Amino acid sequence: MSTVTVQDFAKELGRPVDELLSQFKEAGVAVTKADASVTAEDKVALLSYLQQKTRSTSGAEPRRITLKRRETTELKLGGSRGAPAKTVSIEVRKKRTYVKREEPEAQDPEALREAEEAAARVEAERELAARAAAEAEARRHQEEAERKLKEEEAERQRTEAEAAAKHAEQEHTRLLQEDPLYRAKWEAEQARVRASENVRRAAEAARTMAAAPTPPPGVAPGAAPAAAKRAGGRDRGAAKGRSELHLAEGKSGRRERKTKKPSGRVRVENVHVFEKPVAPIVREVEVPEAITVGELANRMAVKATELIKVMMRNGVMATINQTLDQDTAALMVEELGHKARMVKASDAEDKLEQAVSGEQADVETEPRPPVVTIMGHVDHGKTSLLDYIRKTKVAAGEAGGITQHIGAYHVETDKGIVTFLDTPGHAAFTRMRARGAQITDIVVLVVAADDGVMPQTREAIQHAKAAGAPIVVAITKVDKPEADIDRVKTELTKEEIVPEDWGGDIQVVGVSAFSGEGVDALLDAILVQAEILELKAPIEALARGNILESSIEKGRGPVATVLVRAGTLKQGDVVLSGPHFGRVRAMFDEAGKPVKQAGPSIPVQILGLSGAPDAGDDVVVVADERSARELAQLREQKLREQKLAQSQALRMDQVFAKMGEGEVKQLNLMIKADVQGSAEAIADALRKIPSEEVKVNVLSSGIGGISESDVDLALASKATIIGFSVRADAGARKRIQDTGVDVRYYSIIYDILDDVRDAVAGLLGTETREQIVGIAQVRDVFRSSKLGAIAGCLVIEGSVQKSLPIRVLRNQTVIYEGVLESLRRFKDDVAKVEAGTECGIGVKDYNDVKVGDQIECFQRVEVRRTVSAAA
Structure with a gap:
């Protein structure tokens, strides 16, 4: 038998829990908590107590009692057309009232049984009626859901039909504007339809005239039927309470008729009547700085093939996806009869x-240090002078003793901070010097007292004048016996650089990077010039x-x-x-x-x-x-x-020129350098090498070590890889050995130019190449009081020989070049260490070896020159 708690029983009776607990207590039932269980006997005891209490209160037994029952069931309705199933809750409420009747003195048992059966039938009929009502409600809900689904499906189909019709109309309009063949076919079809309609109207008019009665006198033949027809139309319109709208001759039409094809697309017939314009349409076409042929054709509403034909007639070879520059695109627009309006991409960029x-915001400016660029000819002592000022030895680490990178240093002197930019003096680094002059405040022009004004000196003067930067001349190497300062000043005067002691406005100071003579005077001249300029800049x-x-x-x-x-x-x-x-x-x-x-x-x-x-x-x-x-x-x-656009700009005259050249040898080169400026300078210098027999093609220039992808590209294009102060990684070295790609390593830029120039000129003979003999990996670094830093190494490739020069590599980049000071196996000095063997290496005049560095041992050999050329 199921039991309930006092709280559930109170909820069912609709009475407070506290009141029900007190009544249980008065009835003698041991129930004290709301969550205590109540049995059927406890309910009977409580009912007896309440009946006695009611009798004692009212003086008579109650003759009527009402009981309420509520039953809840759920029905699941399956969805139609893929809709999810729905659950419908059905609640059946019953209310019964029992009336106590006075028992008759004598009651027939048969009549009592019939009364009970009648009562049972009535109860069963009530339950059937309630169930039928619930089922009817459920069917109504299901029908309502099905109706909503049908409406949604109809709305979706209508939306798709409208979208398809709109798409078909847009496609029809686009084809009429862009496809002349489609437009011609459509016009022919419309002419055929109009001709058929005219024939039908003529036949109908002939039948009408044949069947029409004889008009009365004074009325022209055919007028009476038309008048009657118009009158009848007006009468019918008047009868219906509206007026007809009559169209002029040739302006009437039919409604659009939409038919759905099996593929789902909607075909629209008789949308409108196309009228061919009597004059060509002139459009204003926006022409950006770069645009493809297909996009330009779309903006002019012409086919791309027509635009390509016009371009070919004007000597420009192009494809539909090729990018055109602004001038070429504007010329093509005008050729086709439209107006070109130049649009700059910088508008959005601005x-x-x-x-x-x-x-x-307006921020207060404060004085700032001057930016000084050291410029001049190669090997005139620019970096050595800067080294003396900085108290360092930068020049000692430069390959070949020349500067090949732009350097930036700030120096704290007794008279203030000065920032120096050191630029290369080689002819290949023209762009570096130009950039240095553009961003500098003062240019220090370095001229050697024993050499005088040289080509790069004149170039530096031109860069400084173009940038508008004031010049301070530093004549170096004044301590050498062959120094001639007056000759240098005379040569400077020819370049419109007049010293102050000769009546000009240019400060000229003689200095020596070896003894330090004149360095303080040079710093004073720089700071005086900076004070004149009043250099200021915002800080916050x-x-x-x-x-x-x-x-x-x-x-x-x-x-x-x-x-x-x-x-x-x-x-x-x-x-x-x-x-x-x-x-x-x-x-x-x-x-x-x-x-x-x-x-x-x-x-x-x-x-x-x-x-x-x-x-x-x-x-x-x-x-x-x-x-x-x-x-x-x-x-x-x-x-x-x-x-x-630059790579694809191929004109017809260039095609004919190439056809007339015949067999021309090409030298394909790939450049990999340590920094961006060096790669740029090498590529520019190589492209400027003149030759009529061999053309130098710089396929690519990049920075970083040589990778396997670079080797694969060189193999596919038959190119030679030039590595400037970089090396190939392990995977690339193995790939080079397998494929035989020509890879040349350089540390001095004029060596590259000399080798390429000799190769282009077809000079045979011998050349000096660097051949890597062995590579050692630094595993540990030991300090020695006599020898300095000793690198504990493992030879991983080839062999390390004491008589050969070495380079120190860090992250595949050359950081030092020199010679071995010592090579030992344990405590013994050795001349050669093979691969797989540990050894100790001491590098002469270099103590910054770190764990993970590589020491590369190489030799310079004389080999017969071969030129890799592709026709």
């Missing part, structure tokens, strides 16, 4: 730049600057050297440079020490950009990161389109 930079503002150099280093990613021009660059700032964007993860000064911020005129190296930017690009700390990301993507897309 808006993004304004959002990126934000509103520049968003930083702006320029990229001096960039590279990609293993383990660090893109590394950019930035010269801050204004504001303060901080670690964590979001910066934008050209098409590259990122957050500054770390900052280092020129000595490699981490710094947190850099002010105006201070050079730093930053990590965190998405790629290596080009030298000379602007750097700006962004105010809106989202706009900066959009601007970077826009610049990247623009750069990609420009490169594509």
Whole structure:
């Protein structure tokens, strides 16, 4: 028998729990808590108690009692057309009232039985009626759900039909505008339909005239039926309470008729009557800086094939996906009879730049250190002079004794901070010197007293004058016996550089990087010139600057050297440079020490950009990161389109010129350098090598070590790889051995130019090549009081020989070149160590060897020159 708690029983009776507990207590039932169980005997006891209490109160037994029952059931209705099933709750409520009748003195048992059966039948009929009502309600819910599903399906089909009709109409309109063949067919079909309609109308008119009665006198034949017809139409319209709208002759039409094809598309007939324009349509076409042939044809509403034909007639070979420059596109627009309106892509770029930079508040400017660029001819002592000022030995680490990278250093002197930019003097580094002159405040022109004015000296003077930077001349090597300062001044006067002691306005100071003579006077001259310029810049503002150099280093990613021009660059700032964007993860000064911020005129190296930017690009700390990301993507897309347009611009005259050249040998080269500026300088210098027999093609130029993909590209294009201060990794070296690709390593730029120039000229004979003999991996570093740093190494390739020169590599980049000072196996000096053997190596005049570095042993051999050329 099921039991319930006092709380459930109180809820069923609709009475408070406390009242029910007190009544149980008065009835003698041991129930004290709301969660106590109540049995049927407890309920009977409570009922007896309440009946006695009621009798004692009212004086008579109750003759009527009402009981209420409620039953809840659920019916699941299956959905139609894939609709989910629904559950319908059905509640049946019963209310029964029992009346106590006075028992008759004598009652017939048969009559009593019939009464009970009648009562049972009535109860059964009530239950059947309740169930039938519940089932009817459930059917109503199901029918309502099915009706809603049908309405939704009909609405969906109507929407699809409208969309298909709209699409068909748009496609029809587009084909009429773009496809002349489709337009001609459609016009022919419309002419045929109109001709059929005219024939039908003529036949109908003939039948009407034949059946019409004889008109009365004074009425023209055919007029009476028409008048009667119009009158009848007016009468019918008047009878219906409306007026007819009559169209002019030839303007009547039928409603659109839509038919659905088996494929689901809707065909629209008799949409409108096309009228061919009597004059050509002249459109105003927007022409951006770069646009494809297909897009230009769409803007002019002509087929791309027609545009290509016009371009071929004008001597321009192009495909539908080829990108055209703005001038060519405008010429084609005018050839087809339209008006071209030039649109600059910089409009959207200017808006993004304004959002990126934000509103520049008026910030107080403060004095800043001067930026001084050292310029001059190669081997005139620029870096040596700077070394003396910085008290370092940068020149000792330069291959061949010449500067081949642009360097940036700030020096704290007794008279203030000065930032120096050291530029290469070789002719190939013209762009580096030009960039240095553009971002500098003062140019120090270095001229050797024993050499005089040379070609790169004249070039440096031109760059400084073009940039409008004041010049201070430093005549170096004045301590040499063959020095002639007056001759140098005379040669400078010919270049319009007149010294102050000769009546001019140019400060000229004689210095010696060996003894230090005149260095203080040179610093005084620089600071005096800086005071005259009154150099100032805001400090508490968003930083702006320029990229001096960039590279990609293993383990660090893109590394950019930035010269801050204004504001303060901080670690964590979001910066934008050209098409590259990122957050500054770390900052280092020129000595490699981490710094947190850099002010105006201070050079730093930053990590965190998405790629290596080009030298000379602007750097700006962004105010809106989202706009900066959009601007970077826009610049990247623009750069990609420009490169594509330049590579695909092939005109017909060029095709004929190539056909007349016949067999021309080509020397394909791939350049991999350590920094962006060197790669740019080498590529420019190689492209300028003149030759009528051999054409030099620089297929690609990049930064970083040589990878397997570079070797595969060189193998496919029959190119020679030039590695400038970089090396191939292990996978690339194995690939080079397997394929035999020609890879040449260089550390001095004029060696590259000399070798390529000799190869192009077809000079045979011998040449000096570097051949790697062995590579040793540094496993540990030991310190010796006599020999300094001793590298504990394991020879991993070839052999290490004491008589051969070596290079120290870090992350596949050359950081030092010299000779072995000692080579030992345990305590014994040895002359050669083979692969797989441990040894101790001491590098002469170099103590910065670290664990993980590689020591490369190589030899220079004389080999017969061979030129790899492809027809």
